Amino acid sequence: MELAETNLIPARRANRQSAEVTASCPVRDVLDRVGDKWSALIVRELDHGPRRFGVLRRAIEDISQRMLTETLRNLQRDGFISRKVIPATPPQVEYALTPMGQSLQGALSALAQWSAQNHDAIRSARLTYDHATP
Known part of the structure; x- marks a missing residue:
């Protein structure tokens, strides 16, 4: 022991x-932060404008409520998004990109475009590697 x-x-x-x-x-x-499983998807969704929690959860279908909450908090902590409480019954919360989040979206957009252009080649390379590796 x-x-x-x-x-x-x-x-x-x-x-x-x-x-x-x-x-x-x-x-x-x-x-x-931005390379985790969910942050880039949330930032890309918020590029369409401010979103409430439920809208984000429906837009990113396979994210759990807990993980969405945690990722939103981390993105807010790092200054990529803002959180606005809307006084209503029940209270509503809206998330939006900050100027830094908008600048990150530009970088993510370039990465998404590169990914789409190279996805077939990457998948082909994986298959080649997997068949060659014992």
Whole structure:
């Protein structure tokens, strides 16, 4: 048991060190946010204009309520989106891109266009690799 506990300590330190490296590296820090599974899809959806939570959830069909909430909070924390509470009964919340989020959308749009242009070639390369690898 002591050996297992000893092996866990370096892993924890490695994670802590990785967080320090990520925080000091702008590329890693930003890509950790916008490169996750949901952030880019939310930013792309908000490019069409402000959206309420339910509209976002319906637009991104396979995202859970919990994950949408968490991702929206992270995007708001990083300054990519704003959250506006609309006084109504019940209260409504609307999300919109900030100017920084709009500038990110430009980069994501270029990436989406590149992805569409190269998707067939990437899939073909994967098949070739998978058939060649034992």
